Amino acid sequence: MGEFTGLELTPRKIQYLKFLLEKNETVRTTDISSQLSVDPSTTTKVINELTKSGYVNHIPYRGVCLTEYGREYAEFLLRRHRILSLLLSHYGLSTNDACGEVSRFEGYVSKYAVDRICKSMGHPQLSNCGEIKHDSCELVD
Numbered sequence: 550m551g552e553f554t555g556l557e558l559t560p561r562k563i564q565y566l567k568f569l570l571e572k573n574e575t576v577r578t579t580d581i582s583s584q585l586s587v588d589p590s591t592t593t594k595v596i597n598e599l600t601k602s603g604y605v606n607h608i609p610y611r612g613v614c615l616t617e618y619g620r621e622y623a624e625f626l627l628r629r630h631r632i633l634s635l636l637l638s639h640y641g642l643s644t645n646d647a648c649g650e651v652s653r654f655e656g657y658v659s660k661y662a663v664d665r666i667c668k669s670m671g672h673p674q675l676s677n678c679g680e681i682k683h684d685s686c687e688l689v690d
Contacts, residue, residue, distance in 0.1 A: 555660035570623035575612035635676035644677040
């Protein structure tokens with residue numbers, strides 16, 4: 550699938566990929582609907598769109614799992630969330646407030662910006678939300 554900007558998906562689709570990454574296994578669509586508090590028909594529609602875009606594999610009546618590209622993208626999404634949350638916590642927000650605020654705008658922050666923020670913070674290894682992996686972190690000048 551190639552490179553990505555971090556701006557390819559809507560905030561709702563981001564939630565799907567992050568949930569699938571967290572589960573790290575094949576997940577039934579009913580479980581996704583329940584976890585994300587959405588109607589099963591909406592889940593099916595979103596999963597079909599993510600399948601067509603190459604982020605997930607969907608086997609009807611079995612479940613949904615991330616493709617290799619979907620896993621790479623979801624790991625970036627998690628890294629972006631953690632870096633931005635850490636950034637906000639450095640400026641006075643509590644851990645919970647930082648996490649909540651980031652969830653509102655993270656889908657609009659590019660990989661380019663995240664890589665530069667990460668570098669300016671010295672490539673931190675840990676945020677208030679968990680470990681920060683730097684596998685996909687471009688070394689920026």
